[in-house]
Amino acid sequence: xxxxxxxxxxxxxxxxxxRRLSRGAQYVVFVAAVAACxxxxxxxxxxxxxxxxGIARQMFPDVITLALKNTVLYTLSGxxxxxxxxxxxxxxxxxxxxxxxxxAGVYIEIFRGLPALLIFIFIGVAVPLAFPGTEIPGGTxxxxxxxxGLVAAAYMAETIRAGIQAVPKGQMEAARxxxxxxxxxxxxxxxxxxxxxxxxxxxxxxxxxxxxSSLVLxxxxxxxxxxLSKFGRDxxxxxxxxxxxxxxxxxxxxxxxxxxxxxxxxxxKAQEAVK
Amino acid sequence: xxxxxxxxxxxxxxxxxxxxxxGANEVLRGIDLEIGRGEVVCVIGPSGSGKSTLLRxxxxxxxxxxxxxxxxxxxxxxxxxxxxxxxxxxxxxxxQFNLFPHLTVTANLTLPQRRVLGRSRxxxxxxxxxxxxxxGLAEKADAYPAALSGGQQQRVAIARAxxxxxxxxxxxxxxxxxxxxxVGDVLAVMRMLARDGMxxxxxxHEMSFAREVADRVVFMxxxxxxxxxxxxxxxxxxxxxxxxxxxSRLLDPARAALPGEPEATGEAGEPEKEADGAAxx
Numbered sequence: 001x002x003x004x005x006x007x008x009x010x011x012x013x014x015x016x017x018x019r020r021l022s023r024g025a026q027y028v029v030f031v032a033a034v035a036a037c038x039x040x041x042x043x044x045x046x047x048x049x050x051x052x053x054g055i056a057r058q059m060f061p062d063v064i065t066l067a068l069k070n071t072v073l074y075t076l077s078g079x080x081x082x083x084x085x086x087x088x089x090x091x092x093x094x095x096x097x098x099x100x101x102x103x104a105g106v107y108i109e110i111f112r113g114l115p116a117l118l119i120f121i122f123i124g125v126a127v128p129l130a131f132p133g134t135e136i137p138g139g140t141x142x143x144x145x146x147x148x149g150l151v152a153a154a155y156m157a158e159t160i161r162a163g164i165q166a167v168p169k170g171q172m173e174a175a176r177x178x179x180x181x182x183x184x185x186x187x188x189x190x191x192x193x194x195x196x197x198x199x200x201x202x203x204x205x206x207x208x209x210x211x212x213s214s215l216v217l218x219x220x221x222x223x224x225x226x227x228l229s230k231f232g233r234d235x236x237x238x239x240x241x242x243x244x245x246x247x248x249x250x251x252x253x254x255x256x257x258x259x260x261x262x263x264x265x266x267x268x269k270a271q272e273a274v275k
Numbered sequence: 276x277x278x279x280x281x282x283x284x285x286x287x288x289x290x291x292x293x294x295x296x297x298g299a300n301e302v303l304r305g306i307d308l309e310i311g312r313g314e315v316v317c318v319i320g321p322s323g324s325g326k327s328t329l330l331r332x333x334x335x336x337x338x339x340x341x342x343x344x345x346x347x348x349x350x351x352x353x354x355x356x357x358x359x360x361x362x363x364x365x366x367x368x369x370x371q372f373n374l375f376p377h378l379t380v381t382a383n384l385t386l387p388q389r390r391v392l393g394r395s396r397x398x399x400x401x402x403x404x405x406x407x408x409x410x411g412l413a414e415k416a417d418a419y420p421a422a423l424s425g426g427q428q429q430r431v432a433i434a435r436a437x438x439x440x441x442x443x444x445x446x447x448x449x450x451x452x453x454x455x456x457x458v459g460d461v462l463a464v465m466r467m468l469a470r471d472g473m474x475x476x477x478x479x480h481e482m483s484f485a486r487e488v489a490d491r492v493v494f495m496x497x498x499x500x501x502x503x504x505x506x507x508x509x510x511x512x513x514x515x516x517x518x519x520x521x522x523s524r525l526l527d528p529a530r531a532a533l534p535g536e537p538e539a540t541g542e543a544g545e546p547e548k549e550a551d552g553a554a555x556x
Contacts, residue, residue, distance in 0.1 A: 173336055174373035174432075178387040178439060179363035188390055193377050 048241075055243040059235060063244075066224070067231035068251050074213040074227055077141060078148025079206055085149055086156030091186070093161050104157065111154035116147075120215045123147040140225045144216050152209055159201045163194035200266045207259050211252065228252060285348055287312045287443060287474045288333060293342035295328055302328045303339070304498035310491075313472040317485035317506070320495035321521055326478040329495070330445050333476065334365045347442055363391060366436030370448040372428040374420040380407065380431050381416045384438045392439065399438075406434040410464045426457030430464055437468075444468065446477040482525065486510050494518045 013021065093104035111119070123143050127136065136142040167190050175185035195202075214229035221230060232248030288310040295303040302325045310316050318326045331337040333344055335351050335358055344351045351361050375383050384403035388394045394402070407413050410430040420428055429449055436444060446465065450458040462484050469475060469488050479485060485492050485506055492509040494502040494517075502509050502518045513519045 168371075168373075170369060170371050170373040171375065174367075174369060174375070175387075176359075177334055177336060177362060177365070177367035178436070179359050179391040180387065181359050184390055188386060189375055193375075196377060 050242050050246045052239075052241055052243040055235075055239050055241050056247050058239075059244055059247050063228070063231060063247060063251060067226060067228045067248070068255075070225060071210065071213050071227040071251075072255075073141065074144045074148065074216060075206065075210045077145035078152055078209050078213065081145045081149025082152025082156050082205070082209070083202075085153035086160055087191075089153055089157035090160035090164065093157060094164060108154045108157055111151055112158075114151075116151045116212050117215055117218060119151055120147045120218050123150075124219045140216070140219060140221050143219055144213065147215075147219075148209055148212060151212065152205060155205055155208075156202065159198050159205070160194065163198035164190055166197050167193045197270070200263050200270065203259060203263045203266065207256050207263075210256060210259075286310055287314070287347060288476070289343075289345040290329070290333065291343040291345075293329070293332055293344070294340045295325075295332060295337060296340055302498055303332065306342070306495075306498075306500060308493065308500065308503075310474060310476065313474055314490045315469045315473075315475045315477065315488055316491045316493060317489040318476060318478045318493045318495060319480070319482070319485060319509075319521070320501075321524075324495040325498040326495050327447050330367075330447050330476060330478050333445055334362050334367055336367075359391075363439055364442045366433075366439060366441035366444040368429070368432050368436055368444065368446045368449045370452050372420075372425070372432045372452070374428055374432055374435070376420050378419075379416070380412070380418050380420065380423070383420070383431060384435050387435065388438055402438050403434075406438045407431070409437065409467075410434045411460070424457055425453045426460045429453065429461045433461075433464055433468075443474045443476075446475065446479070448478050448480070450479065450481060480525065482510055482522070494521065496521065 089104045089107055092100040093108070095101055095104075123136075123146055128134075136146060138145065164186075171189055171193065172182075172185055175189040176182070180188065213227055216225075216227050217230045217233070221227075226234065228248045228251050232244040235244035236242050286309040288308070290306055290308040293303050293306040294301070304325075306325075306329055308316075308329075318329065320326050328337055332339045333346065333351075335344065339352060342352070346361065347364055349356060349361050351358065374380075375386070378386060381400065381403050384406060385396070385399040388399040388402060389396065404413065404416065407416055410433055412427060412430055412434065415423060415427060415431070420431065423431065433444075433449075449465070450461050453461065458481070462481065465475070465477065465484070466488050477485075477489070487506075489506050491504065492502075492506045493500055494509055494513070494515070496517050502513060502515050508514075509518065510522065513522060
């Protein structure tokens with residue numbers, strides 16, 4: 001305990017000086033580390049391998065009109081399947097019917113616990129074996145929508161369930177007292193409010209799916225069905241150069257960064273609404 | 276809209292031998308109650324006495340363990356009865372208003388009419404406007420609930436219930452969540468309804484309202500009806516010690532700090548959480 005009268009300057013640095021010094025030191029260390037990495041890297045070879053203007057130019061317009069388009073298509077169809085299925089599983093999880101709850105719980109545990117890659121392989125191999133003669137409608141597009149949807153549904157079900165439970169119980173009671181059936185009340189009153197609550201996490205799920213769509217690689221696709229990752233990799237091996245990978249990466253970021261921004265905006269707005 | 280002229284022998288609402296427990300907590304322990312057409316009944320009593328639970332049993336938001344509830348001759352407790360259809364005839368107003376926050380005031384009134392009664396958009400809008408005017412909020416038709424004061428929200432909630440054309444209205448402590456200066460407007464709307472001949476059960480702590488508007492006052496304590504009679508009798512000259520004790524605490528809250536009858540406080544204190552939790556959700 002130093003006395004209140006003890007002159008701080010006498011002990012050396014003031015609190016503010018100490019803080020400045022510590023922060024300054026951190027900056028120096030950080031900048032030095034980054035600079036060391038930059039200096040050590042062989043920029044010439046990197047540029048050769050990743051930033052060949054000619055190869056990059058050669059990717060256009062297919063990287064957008066074909067690869068990015070397919071990525072978006074796979075993502076949106078997977079999201080749509082996931083949303084419908086996730087909604088169904090969320091409602092089952094909240095059901096008063098025991099077997100429904102049980103099934104939903106098992107589904108969620110399995111599909112959240114498995115790598116998406118395994119599910120893609122499973123859809124590609126096991127489904128044709130299990131149901132010989134049946135084709136998943138839509139060819140590759142249908143398979144991708146199903147595989148991505150199955151994975152997304154498990155995550156979305158938990159998000160939707162949390163959203164439904166976050167709607168005050170009085171809303172359901174008010175609707176019931178007005179003569180709504182339980183299902184009607186759920187659809188007309190509770191779910192619309194739940195979706196406002198879960199819009200940010202659902203958009204996050206969209207970003208995750210967007211990246212997971214690269215797993216299409218393992219289904220075996222035709223030239224026209226290639227999405228960003230496959231497209232970039234194919235071109236990279238053709239040209240023996242990694243520039244296409246970089247271009248594909250930039251294409252992903254072009255979508256995911258703005259989406260992430262939208263999510264943060266929605267979260268900030270939701271936070272404001274709570275206050 | 277007078278309903279008295281059609282008064283038959285059958286009461287509008289009849290409750291027979293109603294029991295309800297939440298776990299080990301017996302909230303209702305044998306309630307019998309009859310309410311005639313156009314009658315206004317105020318239910319008073321300490322918190323935890325089972326008033327709200329009784330009200331919520333009348334439209335089966337709570338399922339009674341035993342006993343019967345009949346509204347307009349239909350037995351709601353009959354497992355074969357279409358409860359959604361029966362509830363259309365029973366309006367309910369909650370302590371927490373429970374307006375749909377994602378809808379405008381008008382949409383709050385039109386959605387149930389269209390989804391439940393199958394009314395056309397135009398007809399629902401007309402009925403909505405009519406009832407908003409009735410509670411004095413025609414100018415708030417396009418506002419969202421969050422933009423309204425508590426008193427205004429509660430009046431919208433009343434209008435929403437009225438738009439369904441109920442024969443009976445249940446009020447569950449409609450003014451308890453309001454700032455004191457907003458209580459008057461809500462009570463004025465309820466007074467108007469009573470004057471128009473609506474059959475009403477009002478769970479309330481507003482003694483002056485009960486005294487002025489109610490045809491009958493029911494005092495509940497410990498899950499039973501202790502006293503039931505004209506306001507002047509139950510509030511003005513209570514016969515039971517428990518009623519007197521409750522009223523004197525209400526009029527003079529400072530006295531509540533004193534230990535009351537051990538039996539009465541024991542019963543009243545315990546179920547409070549359960550009943551309030553169920554009511555407020």
